[in-house]
Amino acid sequence: MANSEFRLGRIQPAPENFLTDEQIQSVKEGRRDFLRKAFLGASAAMMAPAVARAAGEGDPAILNLPSWTTSLGLPVATHPYGLPSKYERGLVRRESPGLTRVGGSSVSFTPLQGLFGIVTPSGLHFERHHQGWHDIDPSQHRLMINGMVKTNSVFTMDDLMRLPSVSRIHFIECGANTGMEWGNVAVPTVQYSHGMLSCSEFTGVPLKAILDMCGADYKKGRFILAEGADGSSMTRTIPMEMVESGEVLVAYGMNGEMLRPENGYPLRLVVPGVQGVSWVKWLRRIEVGDKPWGAKDEAVHYIDLMPDGQHRQYSSVQECKSVITTPSGGQILLDKGFYNVSGMAWSGRGKITRVDVSTDGGINWRQARLETPVLSKAVTRFNIDWVWDGKPAILQSRAVDDTGFVQPGYGQLRAARGTKSIYHNNAIQSWKVVESGEVSNVQVL
Amino acid sequence: MSRFSKTLMALMVAAAATSFVTPAAAFDRYQGVGRPATAAEVKAWDIDVRPDFVGLPTGKGTVDQGVELWETHCASCHGAFGESNEVFTPLVGGTTLDDIKTGHVKSLVTGSSPQRTTLMKVPTVATLFDYIQRAMPWTAPKSLKPDETYAILAYLLNLADVVPADYELSDQNIREVQERMPNRNGMTTDHGMWPGAPLAKGGLGNGGKPDTKNVACMKDCKKEVQIVSFLPDYAQDAHGNLAEQNRPVGQTRGKQTGEPSAAAGGGTQTAAAAALALAGEKGCMACHGVANKIVGPGYNEILAKYKGQADIETKLIAKLKAGGQGVWGAVPMPPQGHVKDEELKQLVQWILEGAKAQ
16 A cells, blocks of 8 residues: 555556647647657656645545446447457557568467466457468368378368367467567567467367277378468478377367457367467368478478578477566556566476566576466466566566476577577566666567 | 268278277267268368378479469569569579589578578478469469479579579479479478477487576576667667557556557547447447337437427437436436536437438
């Protein structure tokens, strides 16, 4: 609790108050002259000591009953499919300007800076398409199984949805997540640095059950090819060991409803712990074979360039990684005092066993609380108490998984792989906090 | 039963007889689910070509034929010589005759090529055949015939000096071309990121051995903190106004970078859309539909009743302030005292203009 009697606001006015609605309007109308003044005024206000905004009886937000307390609200089913509050409109998927050239072969990033817990709202799940997306008629969708099987087979959605199903929570991370940061800081916020990450509950059928039905030759057929039904007909090779373990799913459900079209409606592969490109969307075919396929996205992309000029091919696992999402780059702390530092940790090799947090750039560390559930190959939420004394700080998180692997620093990662590999950057992220409360993206060795 | 073809039944019987490793009666277990694929169905979809050329269709095409096809189908996006950086990174460039000898593209080490082109990276020619056949042209994938794919690929390879200008590429000589791919020796699977069996057991890679070894040190882990990179000033607002990309409440706010966008003020709304939003916000929509009665009459019914009547605006505003019943039935409308005069005016005008959404 703050001790000042009428501590109605914060010491620092929230930055969205920099401009009044009228000022915003005049910017739109092309008048900009006042802007400079407005910012000067705002920064002066930020220097000012604590001022109780409404001395006297108390907070107008309490004393003057608001309209929602004194009027009738909206009826049920105003939105037959519910929408977030209009005040949440800033937290949407966004592209990183200049990263790609056409929207049909591009990425939109999940706003991790605003998410809680471990599940990504389906409408905010990141997107990566290679040849645009379609909303496929599920009654016309087919899954074919062929290759080293006894019976080449075809399944309709009706067929697949009749089979015994499982529901599992897993993260999906694009192999290129944090790829822009290999050489240097390139983006301002966690949305762009880590937002090709989502975590959902997926419902579907273990692929093993389907391959069993078709009589797969597990002895010779040690690889499978997954293929999409879109124009790119994305293909990726997946080891049969993962299928046999039962963890690879042919999934139609996501967070209690069907998959969203952007995420592969009506059918996608779920390959826990492996980079998103292998989770083939709009899945139309699985082939069983005795050798990997060297597809475009495993021979031209999703290959990691090493300093000696060799590319690592078939690099698929997303290694242990974590990031603090609050506070994070591009944000401002409004005041000194208590904060709940919160973030996400995940590992493609299993469960998160601990996360440590440093506020001094990695000299000293404290163990964070892991919130339940802690699931294998899923995002784990961590939290830790922090009292900010108003002095510069550098926040970092470092995750450990149940293989004992400790998330590396930039120095270690670059020593092993250089700075040009694009994919699989799982380095410790640093957020610098300065006296004004501004948080920014920095790299620390 | 009806969904099982005779062939499948026969297969199942055969499987049971040879005591297959997997449960032979699998289809049996999930009776009525799935069916065998026909040969034509498999042929229609099984189009992949593996690096060892399994799946390669027969056919042929010359560089000359490729030039023309390229002009028609590919040049608009990739440039006449595969050099364009407009729609995607260049396909060709950065490889040398020496690379063709060694099978290692040198510019990957020296960094002498500004972009990593497709031909600098791809180790296997089959990958290109497979991909062009499956996905290109981007807006009309799977429209090329095998001969056309051979010809286009021949032209692409000629641009990188992998084949001469008078070459005819075919299923017969494509293996020889593989021996000239500039980056054919440029891949390694000696890493820990393959999620299956290691090379030693018929899979790939080193069995999951990681290449970094951090330790979870807790105290005095280093002497000083060295910041090696931060976002340069010019890049601060390259991603738009961060204040608008954060929640307006909570522990933090987003930083203002650049000018607030028009969308932030909501001022791009039309007057009609604003009125509709106001009607929602003030609770009118709980009792009125635009076209239909809910508790009170639909707005369009109100318009139809009073259309062209003088003073109607003032009268309706007065009615809204006071509330009332009897015009439309016994159910009363409560006084709308929480709505400001000018807002009532705005709402009534909107109703009398047809209560449009835009």
